[in-house]
Structure formats: structure tokens, C-alpha cells
Amino acid sequence: MHLGPFLRTALDSATSGGRRYHLWMGGLTVLIVAGAYAYSLQLRFGLGVTGMSDHVSWGLYISNFTFLVGMAAAAMMLVLPAYILEDVDFGRAVLMAEAVAVAALIMSLLFVVVDLGNPFGSWHLIPGLGYLNWPRSLLSWDVIVLNGYLALNLAIPLYILYSRFAGRPPAKTKYLPWMYISVMWAVSIHLVTAFLLAGLPARPFWNTALLGPRFLASAFTAGPAFVILLLYFIRQTTRYPIADGAFAKLALITTVAAQINLVMLISELFYKFYWPTEHSINAVYLFAGLGDHRALVPWIWVAVALNVGATGALMIHPVRRNPNWLMPACALLFVGIWIEKGIGLVIPGFIPSPLGEIVEYTPTWAELAVTAGVWATGLFVLTVLVKVALPIELGEVRSPYLETPHGPRIVRPRATRRRYEDVRPVRTR
Amino acid sequence: MSDDHTSEPSPSGDTGSLLQKPVDRRGALGMMLAGAVAGSQALGACSPLSGETPEEREVKVLAWREYIKGNYRFMTEEERAETIARLERLAKLRGGVDVAIQGTEAQPGVVFGYAFNISKCKGFRRCVEACINENNLDRRAATQYIRIFEMQDGEVNLDEADATFQHEVPAEGHFYLGTQCFQCADPPCVRVCPVGATWQEPDGITVIDYDWCIGCRYCMAACPYWARRFNWSEPEVPARDLNPNQHYLGNRARKTGVVEKCTFCIHRTRQGRLPACAEACPTGARVFGNLLDPDSEIRWVLANKRVFRLKEDLKTEPRFWYFTD
Numbered sequence: 001m002h003l004g005p006f007l008r009t010a011l012d013s014a015t016s017g018g019r020r021y022h023l024w025m026g027g028l029t030v031l032i033v034a035g036a037y038a039y040s041l042q043l044r045f046g047l048g049v050t051g052m053s054d055h056v057s058w059g060l061y062i063s064n065f066t067f068l069v070g071m072a073a074a075a076m077m078l079v080l081p082a083y084i085l086e087d088v089d090f091g092r093a094v095l096m097a098e099a100v101a102v103a104a105l106i107m108s109l110l111f112v113v114v115d116l117g118n119p120f121g122s123w124h125l126i127p128g129l130g131y132l133n134w135p136r137s138l139l140s141w142d143v144i145v146l147n148g149y150l151a152l153n154l155a156i157p158l159y160i161l162y163s164r165f166a167g168r169p170p171a172k173t174k175y176l177p178w179m180y181i182s183v184m185w186a187v188s189i190h191l192v193t194a195f196l197l198a199g200l201p202a203r204p205f206w207n208t209a210l211l212g213p214r215f216l217a218s219a220f221t222a223g224p225a226f227v228i229l230l231l232y233f234i235r236q237t238t239r240y241p242i243a244d245g246a247f248a249k250l251a252l253i254t255t256v257a258a259q260i261n262l263v264m265l266i267s268e269l270f271y272k273f274y275w276p277t278e279h280s281i282n283a284v285y286l287f288a289g290l291g292d293h294r295a296l297v298p299w300i301w302v303a304v305a306l307n308v309g310a311t312g313a314l315m316i317h318p319v320r321r322n323p324n325w326l327m328p329a330c331a332l333l334f335v336g337i338w339i340e341k342g343i344g345l346v347i348p349g350f351i352p353s354p355l356g357e358i359v360e361y362t363p364t365w366a367e368l369a370v371t372a373g374v375w376a377t378g379l380f381v382l383t384v385l386v387k388v389a390l391p392i393e394l395g396e397v398r399s400p401y402l403e404t405p406h407g408p409r410i411v412r413p414r415a416t417r418r419r420y421e422d423v424r425p426v427r428t429r
Numbered sequence: 430m431s432d433d434h435t436s437e438p439s440p441s442g443d444t445g446s447l448l449q450k451p452v453d454r455r456g457a458l459g460m461m462l463a464g465a466v467a468g469s470q471a472l473g474a475c476s477p478l479s480g481e482t483p484e485e486r487e488v489k490v491l492a493w494r495e496y497i498k499g500n501y502r503f504m505t506e507e508e509r510a511e512t513i514a515r516l517e518r519l520a521k522l523r524g525g526v527d528v529a530i531q532g533t534e535a536q537p538g539v540v541f542g543y544a545f546n547i548s549k550c551k552g553f554r555r556c557v558e559a560c561i562n563e564n565n566l567d568r569r570a571a572t573q574y575i576r577i578f579e580m581q582d583g584e585v586n587l588d589e590a591d592a593t594f595q596h597e598v599p600a601e602g603h604f605y606l607g608t609q610c611f612q613c614a615d616p617p618c619v620r621v622c623p624v625g626a627t628w629q630e631p632d633g634i635t636v637i638d639y640d641w642c643i644g645c646r647y648c649m650a651a652c653p654y655w656a657r658r659f660n661w662s663e664p665e666v667p668a669r670d671l672n673p674n675q676h677y678l679g680n681r682a683r684k685t686g687v688v689e690k691c692t693f694c695i696h697r698t699r700q701g702r703l704p705a706c707a708e709a710c711p712t713g714a715r716v717f718g719n720l721l722d723p724d725s726e727i728r729w730v731l732a733n734k735r736v737f738r739l740k741e742d743l744k745t746e747p748r749f750w751y752f753t754d
Binding site (some may be wrong): 045048052054057121130133136140143199278281354356 | 642657
């Protein structure tokens with residue numbers, strides 16, 4: 001078997017790198033440790049160390065959760081053409097996108113866990129051991145689809161990488177069916193998360209049929225935007241070949257999704273403001289403030305400006321095709337969606353309360369530290385996954401138990417476009 | 430998983446046959462772990478070096494058994510009695526207080542309803558005070574189940590109302606409207622709970638098993654009447670103010686990180702008494718009773734007064750009505 005060398009090689013890849021790599025990982029580790037310390041305070045003293053209250057009972061954690069579920073779902077935008085439509089341009093990029101999905105899912109799940117008041121009771125969710133209120137509770141649906149999606153996105157790339165490492169082409173019959181399932185599953189994770197909020201008539205701000213489609217559109221904006229940034233970074237810093245076509249197609253997906261997202265935002269604003277009813281009050285708080293209470297107003301207008309500006313820029317062909325413009329536009333779009341869909345969506349749902357009381361929300365330092373820690377964990381995971389996958393994909397590392405026409409082991413100095421047919425597994429034992 | 434599924438034998442069979450009774454997975458796990466704890470307790474007893482008093486050990490064992498217990502809703506009568514005994518003992522060991530926790534079940538032929546006379550309420554908030562004392566509400570966070578909204582004469586508009594008034598009442602040109610959990614007949618909070626830690630009892634009271642709640646607060650987002658409260662920090666009730674007459678599903682000690690709510694004073698009303706708020710009201714604005722009893726005062730109010738409910742369009746069917754003289 002090649003499992004031992006596979007794991008050893010993975011560990012080698014993840015722990016070796018230049019000075020900047022170690023600085024990056026070291027920095028992330030510092031953030032993770034700081035976050036863990038802040039979380040230990042939260043475990044000791046309760047969620048009272050956060051800025052949340054009975055009035056605003058979900059805050060930064062759940063905001064990031066909704067955003068990151070979208071990021072995870074968006075990886076599908078690459079999986080779909082690469083594996084199912086067999087688009088060669090995307091072939092190289094897709095494993096990276098799946099790494100993004102895995103990291104985003106891990107962050108989503110962590111954000112839910114750190115939001116729990118009684119995390120030691122999480123075993124109550126395990127059917128059989130505890131009691132999962134399925135199908136009535138949308139949160140129980142979310143538990144199922146998120147964990148299922150994580151399993152799919154770990155298993156498929158792992159199988160593909162392991163096959164390459166072991167020197168045999170991955171068998172389509174083995175992974176393609178799962179790939180199809182994973183594509184549908186991606187839509188489901190984000191729709192379920194939207195329904196989780198949209199299914200609450202108590203909160204008119206979320207209780208709209210547009211929330212699910214809006215979630216999908218914003219996810220397919222922020223997700224590919226982030227993947228573009230990641231791929232560009234990989235292309236600049238490694239020898240991993242990513243075709244220009246991949247960038248062009250991803251940028252197009254991002255642009256179209258961003259346009260649809262803006263159309264939906266305009267529809268929402270029209271509905272809330274043309275004839276403001278009692279149900280518009282949360283939107284009024286978000287966009288204009290209620291009296292002296294206007295904590296979210298600057299945030300949402302920054303988000304709108306970023307989204308409109310970046311989408312407008314991406315609509316100009318020369319701008320979109322020039323990396324010097326494309327990258328900043330993607331970064332701004334990413335930040336814009338993060339604000340709009342995170343704090344701009346979850347928090348105003350609580351202000352004013354269903355009884356009309358206005359209590360505002362400001363996150364505390366502990367809450368910010370935990371949030372940063374979770375993000376650092378996600379980026380750490382993403383870095384490791386990419387670092388492990390790259391040399392295998394490049395053919396730089398391969399199982400030592402392989403026999404080739406050139407000798408027992410392949411050591412390829414440079415990236416080539418050669419296929420792996422010249423590599424045959426040796427039967428060990 | 431409900432414990433009435435105990436007919437399912439354990440897969441290996443040995444745990445079950447050993448004890449001559451079928452055991453479900455959690456039960457088996459519980460027994461094994463409790464056995465391990467008891468074993469370490471026995472070891473500890475032999476070792477004078479552990480530095481643990483017998484009380485500390487007992488607390489550990491009890492706390493562990495509490496941790497691995499199931500959802501109260503699905504417990505057998507025996508299991509319910511056991512957890513209540515453990516909780517009473519823990520209250521004694523940890524806080525030095527003697528509490529009596531009842532598990533009184535819903536009485537047949539009873540569905541509770543409440544009516545609130547907005548002509549009579551003068552905003553004294555005696556009900557709020559009585560509720561705090563009766564239900565052992567967290568004094569440090571100043572948790573309150575009841576909110577009294579001061580409203581301008583001429584409109585029922587919660588957005589313009591003030592629930593934090595600090596002046597002499599009744600204020601000129603104003604009236605008062607109280608809210609608390611309305612014990613909806615179709616409660617959204619129950620539907621959304623991912624672990625079934627909150628449910629509606631046959632007498633219409635929506636309750637929470639505080640020990641089963643995982644603290645996700647989805648129910649708080651789902652409640653259209655803002656009736657649920659969360660324990661953001663360790664709740665504090667001074668021992669001298671503690672109400673020892675408690676109910677497992679009501680005013681017993683809560684812990685950090687779980688949700689709680691008004692239960693129409695389940696420990697009183699299931700024994701035929703009035704909720705503390707209704708008893709404390711000096712103006713007679715609060716009418717409580719059995720909706721299934723045609724001779725009850727609440728039925729008289731519903732039959733003879735013009736009544737309304739808040740947010741009826743949401744179809745949660747609150748069992749809490751407002752009326753005027």
C-alpha cells in the first residue's frame with residue numbers, strides 16, 4: 001500500500017517551505033492560540049463575554065457562518081465544469097477550489113460550535129445517542145447537509161490525489177457519481193442555510209422567498225472571487241500551471257453572479273422601501289438607522305459601494321482581463337459580500353426586536369479574537385491542503401513503491417504536462 | 430432517541446443479558462461510564478492521597494450521571510424520579526440549599542389560557558417582581574419574563590411603546606400592555622429546536638429541558654413575541670431569596686448557556702394555584718384559568734369581552750388574549 005508514504009509525504013510538504021511560508025503559518029498559529037484562549041474564557045464565563053444579548057441573540061459567529069457556508073457551496077462552480085463537462089481549463093483549478101470548500105466548511109462548523117451555549121451537550125444532536133429533530137428543525141437539516149458535504153469534499157479530492165500519488169489514473173466510475181451528488185449537495189447546503197433564516201415569520205427581515213436565491217447568488221460571487229485570488233497567488237508563487245482560460249471563465253462567473261446579486265438586492269430594497277410597512281423596519285434600521293441607533297449604517301453602505309463598484313468594474317472587458325484590475329476587484333467584492341451577507345444580514349434581523357425594542361450590538365474583544373482564531377484555523381487548513389496537493393498534482397512527489405522506465409522512483413525536477421501512463425505500480429506484498 | 434425504544438437489544442447482547450434487561454445504546458454507554466466513575470470512586474476511597482472528600486466525589490459522580498442522562502421528555506417515570514433526586518442532592522451538596530423539585534405532570538382535561546385586561550393594568554409591575562422571585566430568575570443579569578409596555582392612548586403600536594419606563598405610574602394619557610410567553614398552540618420555538626429540548630405539554634405549556642438544551646438560540650430567533658431568555662453567564666440567586674418549591678420543567682436552577690422561559694408557573698398551576706403574576710396583580714388585570722372548563726373565568730372573558738391577540742396573522746395561536754372593560 002502507498003498510504004504510509006502518502007501521509008509521510010503530506011507531512012513533509014506541509015512542514016517544509018521558505019521563510020515567508022513559515023512566517024505565514026506562524027502568524028496563523030499565533031491567531032489560533034489567541035482565539036483558543038478567548039474561547040476558553042467564553043467556556044468559563046459563558047457567552048456573556050460576547051456582545052450578544054437577549055435582544056441580539058446571534059452576532060458575529062452566525063454572521064460568519066452564513067457567509068462561509070456560501071463559500072463552501074461555491075466550490076461547486078468549479079467542480080461542475082471540470083469533472084462533469086470535462087473542461088480542461090478548470091481541471092487544474094478544481095482541487096484548489098475543493099480545498100477552499102473544505103476550509104470554509106471547517107470554519108462554518110467551528111462558528112456554530114463556538115456559538116453554542118452548551119457545547120458539551122452537542123452529542124444530543126447525534127441520532128440514536130441523542131435526538132435530532134429532523135425533519136422539523138431546519139438546523140437539523142443543516143447539521144446533516146454540512147457534515148455530508150464535508151465528507152464528500154474530503155473523500156473525492158483525497159481519492160484523486162491518492163490515486164495520482166500511487167501512480168494510477170483515478171477511476172471515473174468511482175468518483176464521478178459522488179461528484180454529481182456533491183454538485184446538488186452544494187446547492188442544498190446553501191439553500192438549507194437560507195431556509196433556516198427565511199423560515200422564521202417572527203423575523204420579517206429574513207422571512208422572504210428571495211433569501212435562498214440571494215444566498216446562492218452572493219455565494220457564487222464571493223466564492224469564485226476568492227478562488228481567483230488563491231489561484232493567482234499559486235500561479236505567481238509556484239510552478240503549478242493554471243491556464244489563462246481558467247481565470248477568464250472564473251471572472252465571468254463572478255461577474256454574472258455579482259450582477260444577479262445586485263438585481264436581487266435592488267428587488268429587496270424596492271419591496272422594503274417603495275411602500276414601507278411594519279416589516280420594513282429592520283431594513284430601515286440597516287440602511288438609514290432608527291433615531292440615534294445607526295451602528296450598521298456605515299457598514300452596509302460600504303458593502304453596497306464595494307459591490308456596485310467592483311461589479312461595475314468587472315463588467316468592463318479590458319478591466320476583467322487584466323490581473324492588475326481583476327485581483328483588487330475580486331478582493332473588494334469578497335469583502336463587500338462578507339459585510340452584506342454576514343453582519344448586514346444576520347444582525348439587523350434582531351434590531352428592532354419582535355416587540356419593537358431597539359438594542360444595538362457591538363462585538364467584544366473576546367468575540368473578535370475567537371472569530372479571528374476560527375478564520376486563522378480555516379486559512380491554516382487551506383494552506384496545508386494546497387501545500388500537500390500541489391507537489392502531487394505536479395508529479396513532483398510520488399509513492400516510492402513505483403517502478404518507472406527511468407528507475408524505481410520518479411523525481412521530476414520541473415513541472416511537465418506528461419500523463420502518468422509511464423508510471424506503473426509495483427506489487428508490494 | 431426515545432427511551433421507550435428500550436426493547437431494542439444492544440448489538441453485542443452481553444451488556445443487556447448481563448443485567449437481565451434490554452438496554453439501548455445510550456443506556457449502555459451510561460452504564461459503562463458510570464461504572465468507570467464508580468470504579469474510580471472506589472479506588473479513590475482506598476487512597477487517602479486523593480485529597481478528595483466523599484462529598485466532592487459524590488458531586489462528581491452525580492454530575493457525570495446528569496451529563497449522560499437523556500431528554501426528560503422521553504424518560505420513563507423511574508428515570509425522571511432518579512434525575513430529580515440527583516438534582517435535589519446536587520443542590521444540597523453544591524449550594525447547601527434544600528429544594529423540592531416536582532415532576533407533576535399535566536392534569537387531564539386542562540389547557541391553560543390567560544387574558545390580560547388593558548383597561549385595568551396601571552403599570553405597577555408587581556407581576557414582574559413576583560415572577561422574578563417565584564421563578565428564581567437570574568438576579569445578576571436582571572432577567573425578566575414579563576415586559577410591561579407603556580403605550581400612548583389611541584394606538585396599539587409596540588414600536589412606539591416603552592418597556593423601560595422609570596417614572597410614576599399610571600402616566601397621563603397612557604395605557605399598559607404586558608407580554609410574556611403566550612404558550613402558542615403551534616409554537617415556532619418548538620418546531621425549530623434541533624434537539625427537541627423544548628416541547629409543548631398536554632396542558633398547553635411549552636417547556637424546556639434545561640439539561641438537554643445545547644444553547645444554539647434558534648428558538649429565540651424563532652419566537653415572534655420575544656419570550657425566551659438566555660443565560661449568558663452563570664445565573665445567580667442568593668440562597669435566602671431562593672424559592673425551594675420547584676418543578677423540573679419550571680423554576681429549578683438553570684445553568685450557563687441554556688435558554689429559559691415563562692411556564693405559566695408550572696409548579697403552581699399544575700397544583701391548582703394561580704401563576705405568581707396573576708396572584709400578585711393589585712388591579713385584577715390578569716385572568717388565568719382552564720380553557721376546557723366552561724365555568725372558568727377565562728372562558729367568561731373570551732365569551733363576553735372583545736378580545737384580541739398580538740400578531741394573530743402569524744398563526745401561532747397564542748393562548749394569551751387582551752381585552753378591555
